[in-house]
Amino acid sequence: MRPLVFAGNWKMNVGPVEAREYLRAFFAAGEIALERSVWFFPPAVALETVAQGIAGHRNVLAGSQDIYWEPKGAFTGAISGPLAKQAGARLTLIGHSERRHVFGETDEQTGKKVTAAFAADLQPVLCVGETLEQREAGNTMAVVTRQLEAALGKRDGKARVTVAYEPVWAIGTGRNATPQDAAEVHRAIREWLKTRAVTAAPFVILYGGSVNLKNAAELLAQHELDGVLVGGASLDARSWAQLVRTTVA
Ligand code: PGA
Numbered sequence: 347m348r349p350l351v352f353a354g355n356w357k358m359n360v361g362p363v364e365a366r367e368y369l370r371a372f373f374a375a376g377e378i379a380l381e382r383s384v385w386f387f388p389p390a391v392a393l394e395t396v397a398q399g400i401a402g403h404r405n406v407l408a409g410s411q412d413i414y415w416e417p418k419g420a421f422t423g424a425i426s427g428p429l430a431k432q433a434g435a436r437l438t439l440i441g442h443s444e445r446r447h448v449f450g451e452t453d454e455q456t457g458k459k460v461t462a463a464f465a466a467d468l469q470p471v472l473c474v475g476e477t478l479e480q481r482e483a484g485n486t487m488a489v490v491t492r493q494l495e496a497a498l499g500k501r502d503g504k505a506r507v508t509v510a511y512e513p514v515w516a517i518g519t520g521r522n523a524t525p526q527d528a529a530e531v532h533r534a535i536r537e538w539l540k541t542r543a544v545t546a547a548p549f550v551i552l553y554g555g556s557v558n559l560k561n562a563a564e565l566l567a568q569h570e571l572d573g574v575l576v577g578g579a580s581l582d583a584r585s586w587a588q589l590v591r592t593t594v595a
Contacts, residue, residue, distance in 0.1 A: 349383070350382050350566065350572065350573045351550060351572060352383070352384050352385070352590040353386075353471065353510070353554075354384070354576055354577075354580025355439065355442070355575055356388050356389060356581060357411070360389065365396050366399060368583040378403075378591070383406070384407075385437060387410065387439055389411065393435055396434070408437075409438050409439065409468070410437075412459070413425060413426055413427045413430055413466070414426050415459050417465070427465060430468060435468055437470070439473060440460050440463060440473065441459070441472055441474070447477075447514065460507070471507075471508040471552070472493075472509050473512050474497075475490065475513045475516075475555070481515065486513075487534050490511070490535065491538060499542065506550075507545040509539070510552040510553070511532060511554070512554035512575060515555075516554075516555025517556065518556065519556060520556050523553070523555065525568045529571065532553065532568075532571060535551050536549055536551060552575045553574055554574060554575030558579040558589070559585055559589050567594060
């Protein structure tokens with residue numbers, strides 16, 4: 347069985363009370379194959395509950411959905427890498443398209459957050475992806491490369507980074523990239539990571555954008571995909587338990 351990551355991004359859903367019930371239902375479905383990792387990205391207020399609820403499950407980790415780049419101080423409403431770590435995070439999403447497009451986060455800020463994640467010993471999951479307009483103009487790779495360059499280009503050490511390719515037009519819209527389109531962008535990202543040697547192998551590249559129980563097998567049949575980052579379809583514990591057990595050719 348090839349190793350695969352199933353990452354669930356709960357976005358602004360599932361508080362601590364619901365998270366306890368969610369994990370109970372999720373683990374009631376039994377253990378997960380050891381080659382598979384399950385990562386949960388709950389809202390910050392539920393992070394500690396999730397970290398406690400997954401303790402003892404070797405291949406299940408929790409992460410924050412975002413961090414601010416300063417370690418502490420007068421930044422009302424923000425959470426830092428060290429605070430997320432204290433609540434039990436091992437990973438953090440950086441530059442999710444909703445951070446970029448709803449909250450106006452820039453490439454430069456995304457770069458600072460990647461640096462802050464390393465400083466706090468959190469593994470960054472860097473999200474990149476083009477808008478529909480950029481895809482139609484044939485700029486997909488230019489945009490993705492610019493985002494990679496801004497976030498990772500200045501690094502000199504080698505550390506583990508996961509990249510999530512999430513075309514903006516496929517997120518929460520029910521539209522997917524075809525498995526072949528996704529694989530093509532994944533190949534280019536892998537090539538960039540190899541040539542720039544800014545991150546340590548093995549490179550883990552996830553695909554995200556309207557992944558669900560119906561299309562996961564077909565997407566994961568592409569060996570360029572090391573896993574999926576899932577929003578909406580990770581919110582129901584029982585169907586998520588099924589999704590992480592998807593049979594992959
Ligand atoms: P979606 O979200 O699966 O609901 O499209 C994916 C994501 O934003 O990470």
